[in-house]
Amino acid sequence: MTQSKLDKVLAAEREYREKREGGYREKALKLYPWICGRCAREFTHKNLSELTVHHKDHNHDNNPPDGSNWELLCLYCHDNEHSRFEELIRYGGTQEAKQEAATFNPFADLKAMMAKKG
Numbered sequence: 001m002t003q004s005k006l007d008k009v010l011a012a013e014r015e016y017r018e019k020r021e022g023g024y025r026e027k028a029l030k031l032y033p034w035i036c037g038r039c040a041r042e043f044t045h046k047n048l049s050e051l052t053v054h055h056k057d058h059n060h061d062n063n064p065p066d067g068s069n070w071e072l073l074c075l076y077c078h079d080n081e082h083s084r085f086e087e088l089i090r091y092g093g094t095q096e097a098k099q100e101a102a103t104f105n106p107f108a109d110l111k112a113m114m115a116k117k118g
Helices: 005-021 024-031 075-091 110-117
Strands: 051-055 070-074
Touching: 024 051, 024 070, 051 075, 070 075
Parallel strands: none
Antiparallel strands: 051 070
């Protein structure tokens, strides 16, 4: 008995779904509420593709079954988190280095210079 084309497509879809649900994203979505951990934006089935799983230690191979290395972030907050991490790696931090205030005053002797001209 041969499988119809539809049966093959449905079997492939079922296999894909079972494999995907074994991944950390599906596990995280089952563990945590569908809310961004930074901006608190709420998600539904309709926009769930915009909710990502962020690895807190930035190691995508560290996937403990309790989800302790994951947090759900929206696309925007996830991008911001990775940008901040990249700055930390490149520059040693995300804060600007503190600079002393400028002390030079180009108008300090203006009154005296004007008095000499007049």
